[in-house]
Amino acid sequence: MSANTRVEPLLPRFASIESIIERLKPVEPVYVLHPGRFQAAAKRFLDNFPGDTLYAVKANPAPLVLDQVWAAGIRHFDTASLPEIELIRGRFAEAHCHFMAPVRSVGVAKAAFERFGVTDYVVDCDFELDKLLSEVKSPKKLRIFVRIATPLGGALIELSSKFGATQEEGARLLKRVAESGAAPALTFHVGSQCLSPFSYAQAVEMARRTTQMAGVEIAAMDLGGGFPGPYPGNDVPPYHWYFDTIKEALATFGPSHPPVLCEPGRALIAEGVSLVTQVILRKGDNLFLNDGVYGSFDELTLPGWTAHYRHRVHSLDARNRVLTLDGKEKPFRVFGPTCDTLDVLPYPLTLPENIQAGDFIVFEDMGAYSVAIRTAFNGFYPDNWAVVGN
Numbered sequence: 001m002s003a004n005t006r007v008e009p010l011l012p013r014f015a016s017i018e019s020i021i022e023r024l025k026p027v028e029p030v031y032v033l034h035p036g037r038f039q040a041a042a043k044r045f046l047d048n049f050p051g052d053t054l055y056a057v058k059a060n061p062a063p064l065v066l067d068q069v070w071a072a073g074i075r076h077f078d079t080a081s082l083p084e085i086e087l088i089r090g091r092f093a094e095a096h097c098h099f100m101a102p103v104r105s106v107g108v109a110k111a112a113f114e115r116f117g118v119t120d121y122v123v124d125c126d127f128e129l130d131k132l133l134s135e136v137k138s139p140k141k142l143r144i145f146v147r148i149a150t151p152l153g154g155a156l157i158e159l160s161s162k163f164g165a166t167q168e169e170g171a172r173l174l175k176r177v178a179e180s181g182a183a184p185a186l187t188f189h190v191g192s193q194c195l196s197p198f199s200y201a202q203a204v205e206m207a208r209r210t211t212q213m214a215g216v217e218i219a220a221m222d223l224g225g226g227f228p229g230p231y232p233g234n235d236v237p238p239y240h241w242y243f244d245t246i247k248e249a250l251a252t253f254g255p256s257h258p259p260v261l262c263e264p265g266r267a268l269i270a271e272g273v274s275l276v277t278q279v280i281l282r283k284g285d286n287l288f289l290n291d292g293v294y295g296s297f298d299e300l301t302l303p304g305w306t307a308h309y310r311h312r313v314h315s316l317d318a319r320n321r322v323l324t325l326d327g328k329e330k331p332f333r334v335f336g337p338t339c340d341t342l343d344v345l346p347y348p349l350t351l352p353e354n355i356q357a358g359d360f361i362v363f364e365d366m367g368a369y370s371v372a373i374r375t376a377f378n379g380f381y382p383d384n385w386a387v388v389g390n
Protein backbone atom coordinates (compact mmCIF):
# COMPACT_ATOMS: atom_id res chain seq x y z
CA MET A 1 0.00 0.00 0.00
CA SER A 2 1.37 3.40 -0.90
CA ALA A 3 1.97 6.06 1.68
CA ASN A 4 -0.73 8.32 0.33
CA THR A 5 -3.56 5.79 0.31
CA ARG A 6 -6.25 7.39 2.43
CA VAL A 7 -9.33 5.19 2.57
CA GLU A 8 -10.73 2.37 0.52
CA PRO A 9 -12.26 3.81 -2.64
CA LEU A 10 -15.70 2.31 -2.09
CA LEU A 11 -16.15 3.89 1.30
CA PRO A 12 -19.00 6.40 0.96
CA ARG A 13 -17.83 9.99 1.40
CA PHE A 14 -20.18 12.73 2.63
CA ALA A 15 -20.02 16.46 3.27
CA SER A 16 -21.37 16.13 6.81
CA ILE A 17 -22.97 13.78 9.31
CA GLU A 18 -26.28 15.51 8.58
CA SER A 19 -26.03 14.47 4.94
CA ILE A 20 -25.33 10.87 5.99
CA ILE A 21 -28.55 10.93 7.98
CA GLU A 22 -30.50 12.58 5.19
CA ARG A 23 -29.29 10.28 2.44
CA LEU A 24 -28.85 6.93 4.21
CA LYS A 25 -31.38 7.21 7.07
CA PRO A 26 -29.21 4.52 8.64
CA VAL A 27 -31.11 1.96 10.70
CA GLU A 28 -27.82 0.37 11.74
CA PRO A 29 -24.98 2.20 13.56
CA VAL A 30 -22.48 4.00 11.30
CA TYR A 31 -18.88 4.79 12.22
CA VAL A 32 -17.93 8.09 10.60
CA LEU A 33 -14.25 8.78 9.94
CA HIS A 34 -12.89 12.34 9.93
CA PRO A 35 -9.49 12.33 8.16
CA GLY A 36 -8.66 15.87 9.30
CA ARG A 37 -9.12 14.94 12.94
CA PHE A 38 -6.83 11.91 12.60
CA GLN A 39 -4.22 14.17 11.02
CA ALA A 40 -4.48 16.77 13.80
CA ALA A 41 -4.13 14.11 16.50
CA ALA A 42 -1.05 12.56 14.88
CA LYS A 43 0.51 15.97 14.24
CA ARG A 44 0.33 16.79 17.95
CA PHE A 45 2.68 13.88 18.64
CA LEU A 46 4.82 14.08 15.51
CA ASP A 47 5.50 17.79 16.11
CA ASN A 48 5.90 17.75 19.89
CA PHE A 49 7.00 14.38 21.22
CA PRO A 50 10.82 14.21 21.28
CA GLY A 51 11.06 10.68 19.83
CA ASP A 52 9.17 8.02 17.86
CA THR A 53 5.40 7.78 18.24
CA LEU A 54 3.99 4.24 18.03
CA TYR A 55 0.27 3.67 17.55
CA ALA A 56 -1.03 1.07 20.04
CA VAL A 57 -3.06 -1.06 17.67
CA LYS A 58 -5.34 -2.56 20.31
CA ALA A 59 -7.11 0.80 20.78
CA ASN A 60 -8.72 0.40 17.35
CA PRO A 61 -7.49 -2.19 14.85
CA ALA A 62 -10.13 -1.54 12.16
CA PRO A 63 -8.29 -1.46 8.82
CA LEU A 64 -10.03 1.77 7.81
CA VAL A 65 -8.80 3.40 11.01
CA LEU A 66 -5.27 2.04 10.51
CA ASP A 67 -5.29 3.61 7.05
CA GLN A 68 -6.13 6.97 8.61
CA VAL A 69 -3.35 6.63 11.18
CA TRP A 70 -0.88 5.71 8.44
CA ALA A 71 -2.05 8.54 6.18
CA ALA A 72 -1.55 10.91 9.13
CA GLY A 73 2.14 9.99 9.15
CA ILE A 74 2.47 7.33 11.88
CA ARG A 75 4.99 4.65 10.83
CA HIS A 76 5.59 2.78 14.13
CA PHE A 77 3.12 0.40 15.75
CA ASP A 78 2.81 -1.16 19.18
CA THR A 79 1.66 -4.64 18.27
CA ALA A 80 0.99 -7.07 21.11
CA SER A 81 0.25 -10.31 19.27
CA LEU A 82 1.10 -12.11 16.05
CA PRO A 83 -2.30 -11.32 14.51
CA GLU A 84 -1.70 -7.60 15.17
CA ILE A 85 1.75 -7.81 13.55
CA GLU A 86 0.29 -9.67 10.56
CA LEU A 87 -2.45 -7.08 10.25
CA ILE A 88 0.00 -4.16 10.24
CA ARG A 89 2.69 -5.69 8.03
CA GLY A 90 0.08 -7.07 5.63
CA ARG A 91 -1.29 -3.59 5.17
CA PHE A 92 1.86 -1.47 5.39
CA ALA A 93 4.94 -3.40 4.30
CA GLU A 94 7.34 -0.69 5.54
CA ALA A 95 5.75 -0.32 9.00
CA HIS A 96 7.91 -0.78 12.10
CA CYS A 97 6.31 -3.19 14.56
CA HIS A 98 7.32 -3.24 18.23
CA PHE A 99 6.17 -6.11 20.45
CA MET A 100 5.32 -4.15 23.58
CA ALA A 101 3.31 -6.73 25.55
CA PRO A 102 5.21 -8.21 28.53
CA VAL A 103 3.74 -11.73 28.24
CA ARG A 104 3.85 -14.03 25.20
CA SER A 105 2.79 -17.61 24.52
CA VAL A 106 5.51 -20.09 23.67
CA GLY A 107 6.87 -19.60 20.16
CA VAL A 108 5.35 -16.18 19.57
CA ALA A 109 8.57 -14.16 19.99
CA LYS A 110 10.40 -16.63 17.75
CA ALA A 111 7.76 -16.22 15.04
CA ALA A 112 7.70 -12.43 15.39
CA PHE A 113 11.49 -12.29 15.04
CA GLU A 114 11.93 -14.87 12.27
CA ARG A 115 8.88 -14.10 10.15
CA PHE A 116 8.56 -10.36 10.66
CA GLY A 117 11.98 -9.23 11.87
CA VAL A 118 10.57 -7.72 15.05
CA THR A 119 13.46 -6.75 17.35
CA ASP A 120 11.76 -4.81 20.20
CA TYR A 121 10.27 -6.81 23.07
CA VAL A 122 9.09 -6.09 26.61
CA VAL A 123 9.57 -8.23 29.72
CA ASP A 124 8.84 -7.68 33.39
CA CYS A 125 10.09 -10.91 34.96
CA ASP A 126 12.83 -13.54 34.65
CA PHE A 127 10.48 -16.16 33.21
CA GLU A 128 9.57 -14.05 30.18
CA LEU A 129 13.17 -12.90 29.70
CA ASP A 130 14.37 -16.52 29.75
CA LYS A 131 11.67 -17.52 27.28
CA LEU A 132 12.54 -14.66 24.95
CA LEU A 133 16.28 -15.38 25.06
CA SER A 134 15.68 -19.08 24.47
CA GLU A 135 13.50 -18.39 21.41
CA VAL A 136 15.56 -15.67 19.77
CA LYS A 137 19.12 -16.88 19.47
CA SER A 138 20.64 -13.59 18.31
CA PRO A 139 20.27 -11.35 21.38
CA LYS A 140 22.58 -8.71 19.88
CA LYS A 141 19.82 -7.90 17.41
CA LEU A 142 17.28 -7.31 20.18
CA ARG A 143 16.25 -4.26 22.16
CA ILE A 144 14.62 -5.57 25.34
CA PHE A 145 12.47 -3.14 27.33
CA VAL A 146 12.02 -3.86 31.04
CA ARG A 147 8.61 -2.67 32.15
CA ILE A 148 8.38 -1.10 35.59
CA ALA A 149 5.17 -0.44 37.52
CA THR A 150 4.16 3.14 38.24
CA PRO A 151 1.70 4.55 40.81
CA LEU A 152 -1.90 5.09 39.70
CA GLY A 153 -1.46 8.87 39.59
CA GLY A 154 -3.86 10.62 37.25
CA ALA A 155 -5.16 7.75 35.13
CA LEU A 156 -8.76 6.50 35.08
CA ILE A 157 -7.65 2.97 34.25
CA GLU A 158 -4.52 1.66 35.96
CA LEU A 159 -2.17 -0.56 34.00
CA SER A 160 0.47 -1.37 36.60
CA SER A 161 -1.12 -4.08 38.76
CA LYS A 162 -1.07 -6.67 36.02
CA PHE A 163 2.34 -5.78 34.58
CA GLY A 164 5.44 -4.01 35.78
CA ALA A 165 8.42 -4.89 37.97
CA THR A 166 9.42 -2.90 41.05
CA GLN A 167 12.37 -0.56 40.54
CA GLU A 168 14.71 -3.04 42.30
CA GLU A 169 13.48 -5.93 40.17
CA GLY A 170 13.62 -3.74 37.11
CA ALA A 171 17.25 -2.81 37.83
CA ARG A 172 18.17 -6.47 38.19
CA LEU A 173 16.40 -7.37 34.95
CA LEU A 174 18.10 -4.49 33.13
CA LYS A 175 21.49 -5.90 34.18
CA ARG A 176 20.47 -9.34 32.95
CA VAL A 177 19.38 -7.88 29.61
CA ALA A 178 22.71 -6.05 29.27
CA GLU A 179 24.63 -9.26 30.11
CA SER A 180 22.69 -11.19 27.46
CA GLY A 181 24.07 -8.92 24.76
CA ALA A 182 20.71 -7.31 23.95
CA ALA A 183 20.26 -3.55 24.18
CA PRO A 184 18.66 -2.76 27.55
CA ALA A 185 15.71 -0.35 27.59
CA LEU A 186 12.98 0.71 30.00
CA THR A 187 9.24 1.18 29.68
CA PHE A 188 6.14 1.86 31.76
CA HIS A 189 2.47 2.69 31.22
CA VAL A 190 1.03 5.34 33.53
CA GLY A 191 -2.53 4.04 32.91
CA SER A 192 -5.16 4.91 30.33
CA GLN A 193 -6.97 8.27 30.11
CA CYS A 194 -4.28 9.84 32.29
CA LEU A 195 -5.49 13.27 33.35
CA SER A 196 -2.26 14.33 35.05
CA PRO A 197 0.84 15.22 33.01
CA PHE A 198 2.79 14.91 36.26
CA SER A 199 2.28 11.13 36.18
CA TYR A 200 4.71 11.02 33.24
CA ALA A 201 7.30 13.08 35.13
CA GLN A 202 6.99 10.76 38.11
CA ALA A 203 7.38 7.67 35.93
CA VAL A 204 10.38 9.11 34.07
CA GLU A 205 12.00 9.78 37.45
CA MET A 206 11.34 6.17 38.51
CA ALA A 207 12.89 5.00 35.25
CA ARG A 208 15.93 7.23 35.79
CA ARG A 209 16.45 5.82 39.29
CA THR A 210 16.03 2.27 38.06
CA THR A 211 18.68 2.92 35.43
CA GLN A 212 21.03 4.35 38.07
CA MET A 213 20.45 1.40 40.37
CA ALA A 214 21.28 -0.97 37.55
CA GLY A 215 24.39 0.96 36.56
CA VAL A 216 23.43 0.27 32.96
CA GLU A 217 23.21 2.75 30.14
CA ILE A 218 19.81 2.30 28.54
CA ALA A 219 19.38 2.28 24.79
CA ALA A 220 15.85 3.67 24.90
CA MET A 221 12.94 4.62 27.13
CA ASP A 222 9.32 4.06 26.09
CA LEU A 223 6.90 6.34 27.92
CA GLY A 224 3.88 4.20 27.07
CA GLY A 225 0.39 5.44 26.25
CA GLY A 226 -2.26 6.95 28.48
CA PHE A 227 -2.65 10.33 26.79
CA PRO A 228 -6.30 11.30 27.20
CA GLY A 229 -9.25 11.73 24.89
CA PRO A 230 -11.19 15.01 25.19
CA TYR A 231 -14.28 13.63 26.89
CA PRO A 232 -16.78 15.70 28.82
CA GLY A 233 -16.87 14.63 32.46
CA ASN A 234 -13.07 14.69 32.59
CA ASP A 235 -10.87 17.70 33.23
CA VAL A 236 -8.44 17.14 30.39
CA PRO A 237 -5.34 19.37 30.61
CA PRO A 238 -4.10 21.02 27.42
CA TYR A 239 -1.90 18.69 25.44
CA HIS A 240 1.21 20.85 25.53
CA TRP A 241 1.34 20.37 29.31
CA TYR A 242 2.05 16.70 28.67
CA PHE A 243 4.84 17.38 26.20
CA ASP A 244 6.34 20.21 28.28
CA THR A 245 6.29 18.05 31.42
CA ILE A 246 7.87 15.13 29.60
CA LYS A 247 10.64 17.32 28.15
CA GLU A 248 11.38 18.80 31.58
CA ALA A 249 11.52 15.33 33.11
CA LEU A 250 13.88 14.12 30.38
CA ALA A 251 16.21 17.04 31.11
CA THR A 252 16.98 15.42 34.51
CA PHE A 253 19.00 12.81 32.60
CA GLY A 254 21.58 15.54 32.01
CA PRO A 255 22.76 17.07 28.76
CA SER A 256 21.37 14.17 26.74
CA HIS A 257 18.60 11.72 27.50
CA PRO A 258 18.19 8.24 26.06
CA PRO A 259 16.19 8.02 22.81
CA VAL A 260 12.50 8.00 23.71
CA LEU A 261 9.34 6.45 22.30
CA CYS A 262 5.69 6.70 23.22
CA GLU A 263 2.82 4.43 22.31
CA PRO A 264 -0.50 6.25 22.47
CA GLY A 265 -3.63 4.39 21.50
CA ARG A 266 -6.59 6.50 22.50
CA ALA A 267 -5.00 9.89 21.80
CA LEU A 268 -4.33 9.08 18.15
CA ILE A 269 -7.79 7.83 17.24
CA ALA A 270 -10.49 8.88 19.73
CA GLU A 271 -11.37 12.10 17.93
CA GLY A 272 -11.31 10.66 14.43
CA VAL A 273 -14.50 8.60 14.73
CA SER A 274 -18.11 9.66 15.31
CA LEU A 275 -20.93 7.19 15.72
CA VAL A 276 -24.41 7.66 14.30
CA THR A 277 -27.03 5.61 16.15
CA GLN A 278 -30.80 5.48 15.84
CA VAL A 279 -33.48 5.33 18.51
CA ILE A 280 -35.48 2.16 17.82
CA LEU A 281 -38.10 2.53 20.51
CA ARG A 282 -39.16 4.95 23.22
CA LYS A 283 -41.07 3.65 26.26
CA GLY A 284 -41.62 6.57 28.61
CA ASP A 285 -38.19 7.69 29.77
CA ASN A 286 -36.54 4.54 28.44
CA LEU A 287 -34.94 4.61 25.02
CA PHE A 288 -33.76 1.63 23.00
CA LEU A 289 -30.82 2.36 20.69
CA ASN A 290 -29.44 0.22 17.89
CA ASP A 291 -26.05 0.07 19.68
CA GLY A 292 -25.15 -0.67 23.28
CA VAL A 293 -22.54 -1.90 25.73
CA TYR A 294 -21.99 -5.13 23.77
CA GLY A 295 -21.34 -2.95 20.73
CA SER A 296 -19.57 0.40 20.77
CA PHE A 297 -20.14 1.45 24.39
CA ASP A 298 -18.24 -1.16 26.38
CA GLU A 299 -15.73 1.29 27.81
CA LEU A 300 -18.44 3.22 29.67
CA THR A 301 -18.95 0.20 31.91
CA LEU A 302 -15.38 0.12 33.25
CA PRO A 303 -15.09 0.55 37.03
CA GLY A 304 -13.89 4.07 37.78
CA TRP A 305 -14.69 5.35 34.31
CA THR A 306 -16.08 8.89 34.53
CA ALA A 307 -15.85 10.11 30.93
CA HIS A 308 -18.84 10.63 28.67
CA TYR A 309 -19.16 11.00 24.92
CA ARG A 310 -20.35 14.31 23.51
CA HIS A 311 -23.66 13.73 21.81
CA ARG A 312 -26.45 15.49 19.93
CA VAL A 313 -29.79 14.46 18.49
CA HIS A 314 -30.98 14.81 14.90
CA SER A 315 -34.46 14.29 13.54
CA LEU A 316 -35.79 14.13 9.99
CA ASP A 317 -38.76 16.41 9.29
CA ALA A 318 -41.72 15.58 7.02
CA ARG A 319 -39.76 16.86 4.04
CA ASN A 320 -36.80 14.67 4.86
CA ARG A 321 -34.62 17.51 6.12
CA VAL A 322 -32.32 17.08 9.09
CA LEU A 323 -33.09 19.10 12.19
CA THR A 324 -31.11 19.29 15.38
CA LEU A 325 -33.32 18.72 18.43
CA ASP A 326 -32.25 21.29 20.96
CA GLY A 327 -35.31 21.96 23.13
CA LYS A 328 -35.77 21.33 26.83
CA GLU A 329 -33.85 18.26 28.02
CA LYS A 330 -34.28 15.53 30.60
CA PRO A 331 -32.50 12.31 31.55
CA PHE A 332 -33.32 9.05 29.75
CA ARG A 333 -32.23 5.50 30.45
CA VAL A 334 -30.64 4.19 27.29
CA PHE A 335 -30.76 0.48 26.46
CA GLY A 336 -28.91 -1.35 23.72
CA PRO A 337 -30.69 -3.60 21.22
CA THR A 338 -29.85 -7.03 22.67
CA CYS A 339 -32.15 -9.11 24.89
CA ASP A 340 -29.77 -8.76 27.83
CA THR A 341 -30.83 -6.62 30.80
CA LEU A 342 -27.22 -5.56 31.36
CA ASP A 343 -27.21 -3.96 27.92
CA VAL A 344 -27.88 -0.47 29.25
CA LEU A 345 -25.63 2.59 29.42
CA PRO A 346 -24.40 2.89 33.02
CA TYR A 347 -25.62 6.47 33.40
CA PRO A 348 -28.68 8.29 32.06
CA LEU A 349 -28.21 10.45 28.95
CA THR A 350 -29.60 13.97 29.04
CA LEU A 351 -31.57 14.35 25.82
CA PRO A 352 -34.32 16.55 24.36
CA GLU A 353 -37.70 15.75 25.95
CA ASN A 354 -39.34 15.25 22.57
CA ILE A 355 -36.88 12.63 21.28
CA GLN A 356 -38.69 9.74 19.61
CA ALA A 357 -38.19 6.50 17.75
CA GLY A 358 -36.52 7.15 14.41
CA ASP A 359 -34.36 10.01 15.73
CA PHE A 360 -30.58 9.79 15.51
CA ILE A 361 -28.11 10.24 18.36
CA VAL A 362 -24.62 11.18 17.16
CA PHE A 363 -21.75 10.45 19.56
CA GLU A 364 -18.36 12.15 19.10
CA ASP A 365 -14.80 11.05 19.92
CA MET A 366 -15.79 7.38 19.71
CA GLY A 367 -12.60 5.99 18.15
CA ALA A 368 -10.96 4.40 21.18
CA TYR A 369 -11.87 1.00 22.67
CA SER A 370 -15.29 0.98 20.96
CA VAL A 371 -14.79 -0.70 17.57
CA ALA A 372 -11.99 -2.74 19.16
CA ILE A 373 -14.19 -4.32 21.82
CA ARG A 374 -17.56 -4.64 20.03
CA THR A 375 -19.05 -8.12 19.99
CA ALA A 376 -21.55 -9.88 17.74
CA PHE A 377 -23.64 -10.83 20.80
CA ASN A 378 -27.22 -11.59 19.85
CA GLY A 379 -26.43 -10.92 16.19
CA PHE A 380 -25.72 -7.19 16.58
CA TYR A 381 -22.32 -6.20 15.17
CA PRO A 382 -21.90 -2.55 14.18
CA ASP A 383 -19.72 -2.40 11.07
CA ASN A 384 -20.93 0.29 8.69
CA TRP A 385 -18.46 3.00 7.77
CA ALA A 386 -18.50 6.37 6.06
CA VAL A 387 -16.14 9.32 5.68
CA VAL A 388 -16.82 12.99 6.23
CA GLY A 389 -14.52 15.65 4.80
CA ASN A 390 -10.97 15.18 3.58
Ligand SMILES: *Cc1c(COP(=O)(O)O)cnc(C)c1O
Residues within 6 Å of the ligand: 056, 058, 059, 078, 100, 101, 189, 191, 192, 193, 224, 225, 226, 227, 263, 264, 265, 266, 267
Ligand atom coordinates in the same frame (compact mmCIF):
# COMPACT_ATOMS: atom_id res chain seq x y z
C1 LIG B 1 -3.13 -0.27 25.84
C2 LIG B 1 -1.71 0.04 25.76
C3 LIG B 1 -1.29 1.24 25.16
C4 LIG B 1 -2.24 2.32 24.71
O1 LIG B 1 -2.84 2.93 25.82
P1 LIG B 1 -3.75 4.24 25.65
O2 LIG B 1 -4.22 4.52 27.02
O3 LIG B 1 -4.85 3.90 24.72
O4 LIG B 1 -2.86 5.31 25.12
C5 LIG B 1 0.07 1.44 25.03
N1 LIG B 1 0.97 0.52 25.46
C6 LIG B 1 0.60 -0.63 26.04
C7 LIG B 1 1.65 -1.59 26.47
C8 LIG B 1 -0.75 -0.91 26.21
O5 LIG B 1 -1.11 -2.04 26.81
